[in-house]
Amino acid sequence: MSGARQRTRPAVIGDVAQLAGVSNQTVSRVLNDHPNVRSDTRDRVLDAIRQLNYRPNLMARGLVRQRSHLIGVVSFDTVLFGPASTLVGIGRASRDHGYGVTIVTPESSDRSSIADAMATIAGQAVAGVVMVFPSRAASATALVSLPEGVPLVAVEADEDIVTSVHIDQAAGARMAVEHLLYLGHETVWHVSGPRDRLDAQARVDGWRATLEAAGRVAPPVIAGDWSAESGYQAGLELAERPGVSAVFAANDHMALGLLRAFHERGIRVPEEVSVIGFDDIPEAGYFIPPLTTVRPDHEEVGRRAVASLVSLVDGQGAADPAAHEWVMPTLIRRTSTATPPR
Amino acid sequence: MSGARQRTRPAVIGDVAQLAGVSNQTVSRVLNDHPNVRSDTRDRVLDAIRQLNYRPNLMARGLVRQRSHLIGVVSFDTVLFGPASTLVGIGRASRDHGYGVTIVTPESSDRSSIADAMATIAGQAVAGVVMVFPSRAASATALVSLPEGVPLVAVEADEDIVTSVHIDQAAGARMAVEHLLYLGHETVWHVSGPRDRLDAQARVDGWRATLEAAGRVAPPVIAGDWSAESGYQAGLELAERPGVSAVFAANDHMALGLLRAFHERGIRVPEEVSVIGFDDIPEAGYFIPPLTTVRPDHEEVGRRAVASLVSLVDGQGAADPAAHEWVMPTLIRRTSTATPPR
DNA sequence: CCGAGCGCTGTTAACGTTAACATGGTGAGG
DNA sequence: CCTCACCATGTTAACGTTAACAGCGCTCGG
Numbered sequence A, B: 001m002s003g004a005r006q007r008t009r010p011a012v013i014g015d016v017a018q019l020a021g022v023s024n025q026t027v028s029r030v031l032n033d034h035p036n037v038r039s040d041t042r043d044r045v046l047d048a049i050r051q052l053n054y055r056p057n058l059m060a061r062g063l064v065r066q067r068s069h070l071i072g073v074v075s076f077d078t079v080l081f082g083p084a085s086t087l088v089g090i091g092r093a094s095r096d097h098g099y100g101v102t103i104v105t106p107e108s109s110d111r112s113s114i115a116d117a118m119a120t121i122a123g124q125a126v127a128g129v130v131m132v133f134p135s136r137a138a139s140a141t142a143l144v145s146l147p148e149g150v151p152l153v154a155v156e157a158d159e160d161i162v163t164s165v166h167i168d169q170a171a172g173a174r175m176a177v178e179h180l181l182y183l184g185h186e187t188v189w190h191v192s193g194p195r196d197r198l199d200a201q202a203r204v205d206g207w208r209a210t211l212e213a214a215g216r217v218a219p220p221v222i223a224g225d226w227s228a229e230s231g232y233q234a235g236l237e238l239a240e241r242p243g244v245s246a247v248f249a250a251n252d253h254m255a256l257g258l259l260r261a262f263h264e265r266g267i268r269v270p271e272e273v274s275v276i277g278f279d280d281i282p283e284a285g286y287f288i289p290p291l292t293t294v295r296p297d298h299e300e301v302g303r304r305a306v307a308s309l310v311s312l313v314d315g316q317g318a319a320d321p322a323a324h325e326w327v328m329p330t331l332i333r334r335t336s337t338a339t340p341p342r
Numbered sequence C: 001c002c003g004a005g006c007g008c009t010g011t012t013a014a015c016g017t018t019a020a021c022a023t024g025g026t027g028a029g030g
Numbered sequence D: 001c002c003t004c005a006c007c008a009t010g011t012t013a014a015c016g017t018t019a020a021c022a023g024c025g026c027t028c029g030g
Helices: A013-020 A024-031 A039-052 A058-065 A081-096 A111-123 A136-145 A169-182 A198-213 A228-240 A252-264 A298-313 B013-020 B024-031 B039-052 B058-065 B081-096 B111-123 B138-145 B169-182 B198-213 B228-240 B252-264 B298-313
Strands: A070-075 A100-104 A128-132 A152-155 A163-167 A189-192 A246-249 A274-278 A292-295 A324-327 A330-332 B070-075 B100-104 B128-132 B152-155 B163-167 B189-192 B246-249 B274-278 B292-295 B324-327 B330-332
Touching (some): A081 A100, A081 A298, A111 A136, A128 A298, A163 A169, A163 A198, A163 A298, A169 A292, A298 A324, B024 B039, B070 B081, B070 B111, B163 B169, B169 B198, B169 B246, B169 B274, B169 B330, B228 B246
Parallel strands (some): A163 A324, A189 A246, A274 A292, B070 B100, B070 B128, B246 B274
Antiparallel strands (some): A100 B100
16 A cells, blocks of 8 residues: 555654654553543553554663663572572562563672672663672672662672571571481581582581580581582592581582492491482482482572562662561471481 | 762763763763774773763663663573573673673463563563573564564574574484494483473484484484483383383483482493483582583573674674574583493 | 632653764865 | 865754643632
8 A cells, every 4th residue: 555654663652642642741641550641541542552562662761760670680600509590589570570680690709790790780770689699798899889779689698788588598407407316316517518608608507506506516517619529529528537427418419429429438328327408409309319408499589589679679668778588498308318327 | 078069870971071071972982982082082081981980871872772782581491501501601792792681581481471571571672682492482483572673593493483503412412322332332212301392302303313324223212301300200111121221311310310210220320221411510420320421512502692693683694694503512421321231 | 700729631851872963173185 | 375085073963751840621619
């Protein structure tokens, strides 16, 4: 048909206004659910929107509102099970709250990388920031390098500085240790995560506190770094020591390394040594033997972090800028733990 | 000091211009590396930028340029090792190219979820979209539900529709099978990934083609779903069959399940059955026994996908809207494979 | 019957940036 | 010495949206 030019450019608010026979501002009011619009006008506008398949340009909206529709996520170790799961929770919750998610992964966890990541995030004019599994220094650095007025929620962060959501690491560690003590072990060894990680430290503290509460002597911590390799090395070390009957690994990957080291040294699990992990990765039930472990709900943590952030952004949470939430883990019993050898 | 009001609002281009004693446009020219700026002017501007810690507002820039600084990523199964690694590569490469990343994870992989995810992405005015590990139907759906002019690059997508970057799955499968044939196995069984996944299918095809090229009979495919559980079930099934001497699992998690099933049935690996995996997850070296596997470079795939997308966005790749790239995996030999029993 | 107030809509001016065009100066070639 | 070209910079006008204010007509109370 002559004159029937194909519109190549997506519709803008003016096109909608014209088609509906109203002003731009009225369309804007409909879009933003302002009260004072007559309902037949509203219907006409909504009709025009559908007809033109109009979607508001979020950059223009963000520009004038001085706030974007994006939540910035700063995440470390995104291939690991915990952070990855948390990210899933964050993604779902953000969508439910009407926000997009933009992710940046710092090169390393030193201050300058983090400041850099924050600057990148800030440049995207995010409404708020969620930080996933920061190291000890990270949350403080993040706070100072973020522009005024951009709220920050951290997952597993240093407690007093910033709003945060945590797995109740100490409770999880307690479950693990109490389970082993209940089975009759005299004490429990611990292979920890990296020293500069707060979640790792919380597991160490929980482990030690539980042993001491039971009047047991806490053996020295064997330091790992989350990797199966470090668990393996720890296992070789523990295999040399007499009297080791139970080991609590700070995550399942290190527990896997332990199992392998004990197997290699001919030490049977659980008959001679009990091993318990943390995380309940999907594979944990298929280790040899199937791993008893503590299951934290990482997704829930992500969801709650976003919920907190959104309420902070909307200014409703302003009263309490450093609130804390805890998510309780559960113990998953499999066959890598048993009563100690006679 | 009286009068020394703290600036609460971040610096804008006008502040920089004023401090440097030039016009906004000159600052803009410096920011965008335009040639015609005298070098001492440039230095003064750069100085002012540093001094004010100025960062351009990406929403304003995107608005006037009619194109955003964001790459949209649609990803499935983000907790899995492969997709998660690819995401890391995408993140790094995007940053290097000066783009941000916004992620959306569809609820499921059916058409409406994908269309929905695309609408979400489109609403964020992304410059282009990377789709990670879509199912067979996904890339087609994605293409039609994306606004005109927004390029799409897929990782492991159906070949002819869309630009894509792939792991050379067939080559990886060939390496695995040839390794086992070389060791002297008569044939190789295969535990596959989900049927609707293209990467899984490519591994099946490569496995079958290699066996046939060697004049061997390909046994029936045992269908899995990537999970250790499905590998375990497959292992129980294979344990019942006589004459199984070598199994190629389509990923390491299923291989773990196989190892566990064989262990449970008293079948020794590798003495009685050889097992090979795919992915080389960081834990694979700590399975019992350490897993021989094929290592694909997922990060590289992510990086290349972004590179392709960026060239498409910049219009330089317009000549070839459906190019394909392949990334070659490598074989990692450990001790889960050996010569067949006598 | 008049004025105040309110419900609905429109007009104008931002938000921060860059594209397009304008301007003034400097150097080279005739 | 004049002109043309080009380099360096400035000025103006967008991009698409919403906030702030203005105005119109109606209702309701005195």
